[in-house]
Amino acid sequence: MTLAARRERRKVGTGLDPAILLAWYDRHRRRLPWRAPPGDAPDPYRVWLSEIMLQQTTVKTVAPYYARFLERWPHVEALAASSLADVLKVWAGLGYYARARNLHACARVVVEHHGGCFPDEVAALAALPGVGPYTAAAIAAIAFGKRATPVDGNIERVVARLFAVEAPLPGAKPDIRRLAQGLTPDGRPGDFAQALMDLGAMICAPLRPSCALCPWNDACAAHRLGSPESFPRKAPKSEGRLRRGAAFWVERADGAVLVRTRPLRGLLAGMTEVPTSEWSHDFDAAVALRAAPRVANGKAKPAWRKLPGKVTHVFTHFPLELVVYAAAVPAPAHPRACASFAAPASMTRRGRA
Ligand code: SF4
DSSP states (O other), X not given: OOHHHHHHHHHOSSSOOHHHHHHHHHHHOOOOTTSOOTTSXXXXXXXXXXXXXXXXXOHHHHHHHHHHHHHHOOXXXXXXXXXXXXXXXXXXXXXXTHHHHHHHHHHHHHHHHHXXXXXXXXXXXXXXXXXOHHHHHHHHHHHHOOSOXXXXXXXXXXXXXXXXOOSOBTTTHHHHHHHHHHHOOSXXXXXXXXXHHHIIXXXXXXXXXXXXXOTTTTTOHHHHHTOGGGOSOBOOOOOOOOEEEEEEEEEETTSOEEEEEOOSSSTTTTOEEOOBOOOBTTOOHHHHHHTSOOEEOSSSOOOOEEOSSOEEEEOSSOEEEEEEEEEEEOTTOXXXXXXXXXXXXXXXXXXXX
């Protein structure tokens, strides 16, 4: 930590008065469909449902799904009594389908083991399917008024700036969590958590934060240093080793494209993709072509044509490079296994944060 940052950190503390943030929240809070109006008791079912849907997904994307779910299943007993297939159908398009499966499993656990009432302690909430530490703390604080502090990426950013935390992420996470917990008041912890969420979403944006409008700007160390955007500090990215592979674009005469679903665990779990070879460090095109999908059309194997160029993508821990092979097959073609033909018009883009 630099000397200037240390000095600033000493100055903050008394200035970061929760009452100031709560007063700002009372005037400027976002009106969100899952939030109880001021003075009304929050419904734990609605808080839980919204928190699960909001995991890695934007407010704008979630809002219509939340409305549809609530209309169809207005309480946890109704959701628990439904079939998983129905839940997946209404969830379709929201992405990250493990959430829908856990949502359904969680509703059944709450009904069968908790008498239809969500537990109110962080540890018991975190034991429910699909409820991680952040979601457990958010439900405990918002739905039950427990002094818990949910810390997601937005709140991490706000707190790292308030205290000008010099240690880079992800190593600084435990420190930032401790600092956030230290800020949480005994009174109105649920509103305080939502105030931090709103501050991160509306004022303390990743780029060009609106410090002039921030209720805590007097006490914010990063603002005093004049470099809010440089926090949270990030460790230099480790590039990871390049993986390479081949993707197979098979188009049937009626325009349908061959797709498959990825395994339910691991990278891009449950997502739909065109078939690919293994992604490896020692990619060999001839070996990859031997693993190309087979399509039963009563005639010869697809005639593969290599398309020019490459598709590249950088995951958090490795870069990927794919060459693409294309083939056209006649209309009555059927895939051999674990894949199906889908009309491009039936594929929807999934919303993400
Ligand atoms: S003063 Fe600026 S950097 Fe500090 S918390 Fe407020 S918006 Fe974020």
